[in-house]
Amino acid sequence: MFEIEKLTENVSVLLAPVNIGFIFDSLSSKVYIVDTGNSDDYPRKIMKKASELNVEIGGIINTHAHEDHIGGNSFLQKRTNCRIYATHFESFFIEEPILMAMYLYGAMPFDELIKKLREPKGSHVTDIIGPDNIGELEKTGLKNLKFIPLPGHSFDMVGITTEDGVFFIADSLVSRQVVDKYGVFFLTDVGKHLETLHGLKNWNFDDVSWIVPSHGKILRTSSKEDMKEFYDMITLNIQRIDEVCNVILQVCNQPATLEDLLRVVSSKYNSNMSQTQYLILLQTIKIYLNYLKARGMISFDFDGLHYTYIRK
Ligand SMILES: [Zn+2]
Numbered sequence: 001m002f003e004i005e006k007l008t009e010n011v012s013v014l015l016a017p018v019n020i021g022f023i024f025d026s027l028s029s030k031v032y033i034v035d036t037g038n039s040d041d042y043p044r045k046i047m048k049k050a051s052e053l054n055v056e057i058g059g060i061i062n063t064h065a066h067e068d069h070i071g072g073n074s075f076l077q078k079r080t081n082c083r084i085y086a087t088h089f090e091s092f093f094i095e096e097p098i099l100m101a102m103y104l105y106g107a108m109p110f111d112e113l114i115k116k117l118r119e120p121k122g123s124h125v126t127d128i129i130g131p132d133n134i135g136e137l138e139k140t141g142l143k144n145l146k147f148i149p150l151p152g153h154s155f156d157m158v159g160i161t162t163e164d165g166v167f168f169i170a171d172s173l174v175s176r177q178v179v180d181k182y183g184v185f186f187l188t189d190v191g192k193h194l195e196t197l198h199g200l201k202n203w204n205f206d207d208v209s210w211i212v213p214s215h216g217k218i219l220r221t222s223s224k225e226d227m228k229e230f231y232d233m234i235t236l237n238i239q240r241i242d243e244v245c246n247v248i249l250q251v252c253n254q255p256a257t258l259e260d261l262l263r264v265v266s267s268k269y270n271s272n273m274s275q276t277q278y279l280i281l282l283q284t285i286k287i288y289l290n291y292l293k294a295r296g297m298i299s300f301d302f303d304g305l306h307y308t309y310i311r312k
Helices: 041-052 073-080 088-095 098-105 111-116 135-139 176-182 190-201 224-251 258-269 275-294
Strands: 003-006 011-015 020-025 030-034 056-061 083-087 127-129 146-149 158-161 166-170 210-213 298-302 307-311
Touching: 011 041, 020 041, 020 056, 020 166, 041 056, 041 073, 056 073, 083 088, 083 135, 088 098, 098 111, 098 275, 111 275, 127 135, 176 224, 190 224, 190 275, 224 258, 224 275, 258 275, 258 307, 275 298
Parallel strands: 030 056, 056 083, 083 127, 166 210
Antiparallel strands: 003 011, 011 020, 020 030, 146 158, 158 166, 298 307
16 A cells, blocks of 8 residues: 556556556656545655655646545645646535535535545645646646546546556546445436446547556556456446436336435445435435436426426
8 A cells, every 4th residue: 555656657656545646747857646535644645755756746636526536635735835736617626625515415514424524624726627728737748638528427527648648537437346335336427427438438548558547456558358357347337327227217117206216226235324325325316317307218296395206
């Protein structure tokens, strides 16, 4: 844990439950950090490695605003005054992490819940980035870095491709273990997530040597086994989404409330949820309902007290 693996001349990864990217700018001897983990351990290790490698931290690039990706932001920014790069929509959650807890709970959560949701400290996003805008990185040796939209798991998540062939794919693929453990994984947009998965499936990896997911094993594109694992994971993710859609549609054969859906979905996949898992599942079921409604497969009714969902 917290071993550094050099992938290419300019890219290393600090291997941990949340893999942390180190992208070096040879022109300025600065390093740009991809995501910052979920505890104070991460920024301490990141600073230690940067100092061992004799580089200054120039900036943090956040792929998205989940707590395990922005947890070290405040610590690092306070100590190094580094820039923070993030997409427009994610930037609000990075600046005000309570918004994520509010998104999950649907209102300002009570104190115990805020603690459970492990709300990180806010930090200041200095540069809004996107596929056509890399912020101040334009002025560095990393001007050929590209931000790849990967929405669906989070509102406006991005991946990163580097000039020397590393593709950081953030949380766009959920590992087999997570699919098995949680059953229904968190999504903010089912349709966009499916597009992201199909985009990865059809991606041209000619200029990519390494695929770096935020969690789990780094994959080498020249390895047949690694690429088999990559495509198998995409298939598994798509299959699970289809399966959840079908479970929801089945329940909606009769008019169903959110509670009805929650009962059936949780008993199928995860009947002993923590409070956090409960909130994640509840919001994700709503997102599935939006998707099925947009595709004309269900309609909803409101009886003055409940929404009910029914298959069309
Ligand atoms: Zn995430």
